[in-house]
Amino acid sequence: MIKFTSSEVRDLIIAFIVISLCFAIANAGRNMNAILTILPYIMVGVGTGFILHELGHKLVSMKYGYWAEFKLWPQGLIFALITSFFGFVFAAPGAVYTYANHMTDEINGKISIAGPVVNIILALIFLAIGIAVYRSAFTSQTAVIIFTVCLVGYSVNSFLAVFNLLPIGNLDGSKVLTWNVGIWIVTIAIAAALTAASMTIGFENIVRIIMGIA
Template sequence: MVEYTRNEIRDLIISFIVLSICFTISTVKMNFYGAISILPIVTVGVGIGFMLRELAQKFVAIKYGYNAEFKMWPLGLLITFISSLLGFVLAFVGSIKIDEDDVPDEIKGRTAVAGPMANMALALLFIVIATLIYPLKIHSSVFNLIFLINTVGFSVNSFLAAFNLLPLWTLDGLNVFKWDVKIWIVTFVLACIMLVLATIIGAEKMVVMLIGI
C-alpha cells in the first residue's frame, strides 16, 4: 500500500501548483486574462502527469522494499518560476527520495525510469482521447474543451518525460543512465520523438493526421 506523509502531501501540492502556474506563464507570458483562461486546462495535464509520475516512482521503490518520499526543492522551484518568465520551463520542482543509504544503481534506475515512462504512457492516452473526441468538438463547447485539455496534456507530458530523462543534476535521466545506458537511450529517444511531434507538428495536426490514416 502506498502511503504519504503530511510533509510529502504538502510538498506535492506546492510543487503541483508552482508547476501548473509556470507552464501557464510560459505559454501566455504575463497576459493575466490569458493565464486565467488557460490555467485550468494546463492544470489537468500537469496535475495528472506530475502525480502519476511521482506515484509510479514511489510504487517501484516500495515494490523493491525501500521507503520513498517526494521532497520538493525550494531552489528548484525558484529556478522553475524564473525560467517560465523567459518562455520555457526548467521543471526542477523536486523528486522521489529513497531513505536508505547504499541503494543499488539498478533500484535507483528502475525507480527513476518509471516516472518518464508514466508520462509517455499518459501522453499517448491523451492523444488517443483527443483523436476520438476530435469529430465531436465542432458540435459542443464541452467536447471542444475536452479536446483542448487532451492536446495540452499530450504536449505537457511529452515535455516532462523528455526533460526528466536528461542525464543531468537531480533529474531521473542521470540515475537511468548510470544503471543501463541502453535503456536510457531507448526511453530518451522515444520521449524526444514525442516532444518533437508535440512542438513541431503540434497535437491538433497530429490528430488530423491520425484520423486521415
Template structure:
C-alpha cells in the same frame, strides 16, 4: 500499503500548483489574465503528469523495500517562477527521497525510469483522447500530450540529478529507447 505524510501531501500540492501556474503563465504568452483562464487545464495536464511521475518513483522505491517520500525543493520552485518570467520553464520543484540500505545501480535505474515512463504513457493516453474528444476537451488533451511528452524527454536528459543519468548508468539501451520515444512524441507534438 502506500502512505503519504501530511508534509508530503502539502509539498506535492504546493509543487503541483506552482508548476501548473508557471506553465499556464508561459503558455499564455506571459499574460496573467489568460494564465488564470488556462490554469484549470494546466492543473489537469501538468499537475497530473507531475504528480503521477513522482508517485511512480515512490511506488517503485517501495516495491524494492525502501522508504520514499516526496519533498519540495524551494529553490527549484523559485527557479521555475523566475524562468517563467523570461518565457520558459525550468522546473525542479522537488524529488522523491529514498532511504534504506544501499541502492544499487540496477534498482536506482528502475526507480528512475518509472517517472518518465509514466509521462510517456500519459502522453499516449492524452493523444488518443484528443482524437475522440470534442473541443474544448480536445484542446486540453492536446496540451496534456505535449506537456507529458516534454516532461518525459526533459527528465531523460542524462545529466546530474535527472532521471536520465541514473537510467543511462543502469542500462544505456533502455535509456535510448525511452529517450527516443519521448523525443519522437515531443517532436510530433510540435506539429
C-alpha cells in the same frame, strides 16, 4: 498500500500549484487573462503528469521495500518560476527521496525510469482521447474542452518525460543511463519524438495525420 506523510502531501500540493502556474505563464506570457484562461487546462495536464510521475517513483521504491517520500525543493520552484517568464520551464520542484542503505544501479535505474515512463504513457493516453473526441469537437463545446485538455496534457507530459530523462545532474536520466544505456536511448528517443512532434507539427495536426484527415 501507499502511505504519505502530512509534510509530503503539503509539498506535493505546493509544487503542483506553482508548477501549473509556471507552465501557464510560459504558454500565455504575461497576459493575466490568458494565464487564468489556460490555467485549468494546464492543471489537469500537470496534475496528472506531475503527481503520477512522482507516484511512479514512490511505487517502484516501495515495491523493492524502501521508504520513499516526496520533498519540495524551494530553490527549484523559484527557478522554474523565473524561467517561465522566458517561455520555458526548468521543472525541478522537488523529488521523491528513497531511503536505503544500499541500492544497485539496476534498482536505482528502474525507480528513476518509472516517472518518465508514466509521462510517456499519459501523453499517449491524452493523444488517444484527443483522437476519439476530435470529430465531436466541431459540434460540441464539451468535446472542445476535452480536446484542449488533451492538447495540454500531451504537450506537458511529453515535455516532462524528455526533460527528466536528460542525463544531467540528479535528473532521472543520469541514473537510467548508468543502469542501462540501451533502455535510456530508447526511452528518451520516444519522449523526444513525442515532444518534437508537439512543438513542430502540433497536437491537432498529429491527430489529423493519425486519423488520415487531409
